[in-house]
Amino acid sequence: MPLIDGRTDDLAEVARAARAWHDGAALNDIRRAAPFVHLTGRFEVPDLDPARLTESEWQSMRQEAGELEYVWQETYQALIEAAQAEPTLRALYSFASYWALRFSTTTRPRLTVVGPPRAGRARSKASS
Structure with missing residues (x-):
């Protein structure tokens, strides 16, 4: 990153x-x-400590959200700040995928995504 x-x-x-x-x-x-x-708002984490990498990614997401030049910037920034204020979410590694806020129990490069699936990616048991 x-x-x-x-x-x-x-x-x-x-x-x-x-x-x-x-x-x-x-x-x-x-x-x-x-x-x-x-x-970018990320800081160097020489020992690749997962907790510090997670903190760095949250910091970067806050900074990026504050610098966006879109009409929905304030809404996106409010989403990032509200999610980070929630201790359970703040403990997870955050990342954005197509402007959707996502979470992982592990850091990059091997993300273990948690939470609801993205639209269009969910599969029903009948189609499995």
């Missing part, structure tokens, strides 16, 4: 960002070195 992204036509800025990353700079320092860099 990306920790940073951004767009620029200035390859020198890209080189500065890459050098800062290579040198182990903190994310905010990379942003200062290359102003085109956008922090």
